Amino acid sequence: MTEKHRQTQEHLDRPVVGADLASRERPGVPMEHEARPITATAPDHFEHMRPRRGLTHRTETGAMTPVFGTVQPLHGISGLLRRIAYSTHETRARHWMLLLFADRVDVLEHRVAKLVKIAALVPAGAAALVLALKFFKD
Amino acid sequence: MRALSYFGPYKVKVVKKPDPKIEHSNDVVLKVTRSAICGSDLHLLHGLVPDTRVGCTFGHEFTGTVEELGSSVRNLRRGDRVVVPFNISCGTCFYCARGLPANCENTNPNSDVASGVYGYSHTTGGYDGGQAEYVRVPFADVGPMKIPDDMEEEEVLFLSDILPTGYQAAEMGEIKGGETVVVLGCGPVGLFAMKSAWLLGAGRIIAVDHVDYRLEFARRYAGVETVNFKKVPEIVSWLKDQFEGRGPDVVIEAVGMEAEGSKLQRLLGMSFMQAGVPVAINWAIQTVRKGGNVSIIGVYGPPWNLVDIGTAMNKGLTLRMNQCNTRRYMPHLLKHIREGRIDAKGIITHRFPLEAAPKAYDIFQDKKDGCVKCVLTPAA
Numbered sequence: 031m032t033e034k035h036r037q038t039q040e041h042l043d044r045p046v047v048g049a050d051l052a053s054r055e056r057p058g059v060p061m062e063h064e065a066r067p068i069t070a071t072a073p074d075h076f077e078h079m080r081p082r083r084g085l086t087h088r089t090e091t092g093a094m095t096p097v098f099g100t101v102q103p104l105h106g107i108s109g110l111l112r113r114i115a116y117s118t119h120e121t122r123a124r125h126w127m128l129l130l131f132a133d134r135v136d137v138l139e140h141r142v143a144k145l146v147k148i149a150a151l152v153p154a155g156a157a158a159l160v161l162a163l164k165f166f167k168d
Numbered sequence: 169m170r171a172l173s174y175f176g177p178y179k180v181k182v183v184k185k186p187d188p189k190i191e192h193s194n195d196v197v198l199k200v201t202r203s204a205i206c207g208s209d210l211h212l213l214h215g216l217v218p219d220t221r222v223g224c225t226f227g228h229e230f231t232g233t234v235e236e237l238g239s240s241v242r243n244l245r246r247g248d249r250v251v252v253p254f255n256i257s258c259g260t261c262f263y264c265a266r267g268l269p270a271n272c273e274n275t276n277p278n279s280d281v282a283s284g285v286y287g288y289s290h291t292t293g294g295y296d297g298g299q300a301e302y303v304r305v306p307f308a309d310v311g312p313m314k315i316p317d318d319m320e321e322e323e324v325l326f327l328s329d330i331l332p333t334g335y336q337a338a339e340m341g342e343i344k345g346g347e348t349v350v351v352l353g354c355g356p357v358g359l360f361a362m363k364s365a366w367l368l369g370a371g372r373i374i375a376v377d378h379v380d381y382r383l384e385f386a387r388r389y390a391g392v393e394t395v396n397f398k399k400v401p402e403i404v405s406w407l408k409d410q411f412e413g414r415g416p417d418v419v420i421e422a423v424g425m426e427a428e429g430s431k432l433q434r435l436l437g438m439s440f441m442q443a444g445v446p447v448a449i450n451w452a453i454q455t456v457r458k459g460g461n462v463s464i465i466g467v468y469g470p471p472w473n474l475v476d477i478g479t480a481m482n483k484g485l486t487l488r489m490n491q492c493n494t495r496r497y498m499p500h501l502l503k504h505i506r507e508g509r510i511d512a513k514g515i516i517t518h519r520f521p522l523e524a525a526p527k528a529y530d531i532f533q534d535k536k537d538g539c540v541k542c543v544l545t546p547a548a
Binding site: 045046047048049050051055056057058059060061062063064065066067068069071072073074076077079085086087088090091093094095096097098099100101102108112115116120121122123125126127129130132133134136137139140141 | 175176177191192193194215218219220221222223224225240242243256257258259260262264265266267268269273274275276277278279280281284290291293294295296306307309310335336339340344345363364366367368369370440443469470471472490493495496497499500504509
């Protein structure tokens with residue numbers, strides 16, 4: 031035992047070391063156990079959420095899982111790219127590369143939409159300014 | 169509600185979003201009381217996780233108070249305080265029933281690689297996360313665990329992810345008493361892996377990182393020996409030499425896809441030529457003794473990595489890995505916290521209101537100001 035090692039051992043609170051040495055104290059052993067519900071209140075049967083537009087699922091399953099997230103549905107060119115990506119198997123590199131590409135397109139779309147909003151506001155703002163000036167001049 | 173939202177690589181903002189709703193009879197909506205920033209959130213922030221959509225709210229480590237309940241929820245009532253595991257699991261499918269809720273097959277329509285996860289891209293199901301004022305929590309009778317009345321949110325917050333993840337990492341190392349352990353990475357998960365390795369009976373632990381203040385924190389918090397890999401000529405040889413030239417019995421990889429340590433691997437990993445930087449996995453494989461165990465809990469993306477699998481085969485290694493089956497560990501680790509064997513709250517170095525979340529991300533990713541763990545307080 032090195033001096034450094036001894037110092038480390040002394041630093042430790044003794045009751046901590048080996049508190050879970052016995053396998054019965056290890057919640058994850060064995061990692062895969064016989065089938066049983068994970069909690070006492072886990073539902074035996076549950077309803078399936080109703081599929082809706084703009085959501086994706088992997089091509090292997092052909093359907094949504096019973097429960098899923100509904101935020102940020104597909105839209106625009108990035109949505110089209112994602113739709114194509116999800117039509118290819120996730121074992122293929124092109125599936126993942128297309129998703130990453132779609133992510134960048136999504137960012138670009140968002141920035142363009144923001145610029146368009148600003149561009150639309152500029153003439154409206156200018157018109158309002160002209161009208162206001164005219165009003166006060168009169 | 170106000171929520172942190174993603175607007176492209178390295179860009180997040182707090183914006184107004186519609187409140188989440190009950191969408192399934194076993195959902196609840198929580199008012200978020202505490203929400204932590206995880207190291208794996210940085211992979212999202214950096215645009216490295218496929219199908220991370222603009223507008224996505226991050227955050228998979230959170231506690232909250234029940235605001236609304238679906239019609240079939242039996243386990244919770246309005247006002248209950250809960251801590252929520254990061255995986256969304258049905259509790260009864262083939263995998264959940266066998267103790268593998270991290271592999272649940274009923275909550276992620278988009279990929280077979282993982283179950284649903286809060287705020288972790290559409291690759292894990294497209295759920296918004298808890299770095300917001302409110303969050304939708306599916307399968308409320310399965311995942312959320314009530315916080316005991318005599319405990320505070322911050323004492324149990326890390327039961328949601330990093331504490332069980334660190335514990336599972338140590339457990340997968342199959343420590344039976346007296347083993348030598350190397351932990352790669354002194355981030356929050358690495359720290360809890362060190363603590364857990366002691367609980368499981370490790371004989372000696374060396375932690376590896378390149379950030380000096382984190383090494384110092386590991387020495388103080390987990391009572392381990394440390395080494396800065398940038399201050400030794402060759403880290404694998406150095407580590408082997410500490411264990412009679414053979415290497416340790418167990419190596420835990422707690423770094424993930426943005427590892428430092430190899431310029432070539434980093435170039436390939438960060439330019440999408442491979443899915444992340446597998447330097448830490450390769451060091452783990454090369455460092456551990458022949459016949460030893462490598463436990464991997466760092467996050468990597470699909471579809472491929474340049475991993476030294478030939479060395480692993482020739483050395484007869486056991487490689488174990490999984491996303492954490494969080495729900496299995498929560499009651500056991502709650503007991504350790506309650507009895508003072510783990511001071512989970514002790515790793516929190518920074519607290520911010522929700523509005524300051526972008527600043528919190530900056531501090532956390534740049535490792536400024538001695539930052540180990542940032543916690544957001546949306547309800548403050």
